[in-house]
Amino acid sequence: MTQNSNLRSDLLPSTISGFLAAHIALDANTASTFFAENAVAVDQGQTFRGRNAIHDLFRDAGTEFTYTTEQIGAARIDDEHWVVTLRLEGNFPGGVAELDYRFSLRKNVIGELVIANHES
Template sequence: MTLDLPSPIAAYVAANARLDVAAMLAPFAADAVLRDNGAVFRGRAEINGLFEDAVIPVKAIFTPDTVRHENGQVVVEGPAHGDFKGSPIRFTYRFTLEGDAITALEITA
């Protein structure tokens, strides 16, 4: 099944599938905020650190299988698999977009 994802989200998902940190970071606005299960990362440098420290070492790849629009956000759900306890785990990603940039992302399991 192919999902109709907005271009910045599609770019992020495709880059994550390749574990390409630079390309994962590219769709984010310079001042974007990412919330990951309660932890807050502000700006590209902190988000890059999260990717380098928590995504790449465990090869965490998110594979969305549903998408919907809700309260001005794009909500994408699906499993993430990798070399981590409990893999795969189902996640919900709530993206806020402005133009062609991700300005906020909240990730919950």
């Protein structure tokens, strides 16, 4: 059950807010440091295992496009599970995308991240 939705970004755990800041700045080196060594990331159905593979994902993702990113929602599911919704607008096919970033935390790192289309 969602305990708090539409959280401000400053109320997110520092691990998530730090990752998002680095990710939005296209800083894959910093973004990947927020993941456990054996973390898993799933982006649009493709699975990446381990910090190195996740680094490569964020290094290469969307580099062929120009876009802006805005956080439009956030929810705390429980102490270890959070969902942040980002809206991307740019020159990629469709021009607009709303994506849910579903985080599973392990202590102070991201153990799993699932990125999928936002369900309206």
